Amino acid sequence: MNKKKTGGRKEQAIETKKKIYETAGRLFKKNGFDNVSVDSIVEAAGVSKGSFYVHFHSKGSLITALGADLVAKVDSEYKSYFESSLSEKKATDLLILFAEKIAEVIAHTLGYDLIKCTYQAQLTRTINLESTLSYNRDVYQIFEKIISRGIQQGEFRHDLDIGTVANHCVMSIRGLTFEWCIRYPDFNLTDQVVKHFEILLSGLRKQQPV
Incomplete structure (x- = not known):
């Protein structure tokens, strides 16, 4: 049971990182790097700001x-x-x-x-x-x-x-x-x-x- 929970958390973390990654790529391309904030990335991706900093400095x-x-x-x-x-x-x-x-x-x-x-x-x-x-x-x-x-x-x-x-x-x-x-x-x-x-x-x- 614990293994299933651990596997599920890992999959969720991978999916969250992918969502942040792909969302940021779209926003950078559309608006330019300087016009995109971490707040706008996490809002568009539908994730928390804490999740962003787990995956990216x-x-x-x-x-x-x-x-x-x-x-x-x-x-x-x-x-x-x-x-x-x-x-x-x-x-x-x-x-x-x-x-x-x-x-x-x-x-x-x-x-x-x-x-x-x-x-x-x-x-x-x-x-x-x-x-x-x-x-x-x-x-x-x-x-x-x-x-x-x-x-x-x-x-x-x-x-x-x-x-x-x-x-x-x-x-x-x-x-x-x-x-x-x-x-x-x-x-x-x-x-x-x-x-x-x-x-x-x-x-x-x-x-x-x-």
């Missing part, structure tokens, strides 16, 4: 958890996009199109409020965000595949270190995303990422003999 930790889940989903989306849509293209085209895809996901799928909060958490280190920074993420591996293909096909220089170039591709997008955050909404992230990678390509391309 703060509103910021909740949106960061949402961000971690979204990172896993978008990495999977990047991988599918690369493998199904781009596999037959030249490496130079792949690099631009993949960078453009990342920018579109950041700006339109993840959104300003989520990215801003995630960057704040990364800077203050108040929340563990190792999963978003891991070099094992699919996004790094896809850039490595593109650079490797460019070298093998004779499009890119042979003296390039593939891992280093891939890391710099991700770092450049992260830097441009920070610029987007501080200049929002007067900065078109997708356009600027494409322009940056076109410049980057000039250093990657193999020079043809004159």
Whole structure:
């Protein structure tokens, strides 16, 4: 009997956390992070404020958890996009199109409020965000595949270190995303990422003999 009660409480706790999580996600997307309070989340979810703090330390930790889940989903989306849509293209085209895809996901799928909060958490280190920074993420591996293909096909220089170039591709997008955050909404992230990678390509391309 006690086991049944314990199991029931655990299931209820999981359901409560899920309800808070999904409700907050909808409210953040609809109203923006700064315009959503813990009170409005628990009211919309139909749970107590105490229940909220059992599962989340703060509103910021909740949106960061949402961000971690979204990172896993978008990495999977990047991988599918690369493998199904781009596999037959030249490496130079792949690099631009993949960078453009990342920018579109950041700006339109993840959104300003989520990215801003995630960057704040990364800077203050108040929340563990190792999963978003891991070099094992699919996004790094896809850039490595593109650079490797460019070298093998004779499009890119042979003296390039593939891992280093891939890391710099991700770092450049992260830097441009920070610029987007501080200049929002007067900065078109997708356009600027494409322009940056076109410049980057000039250093990657193999020079043809004159």
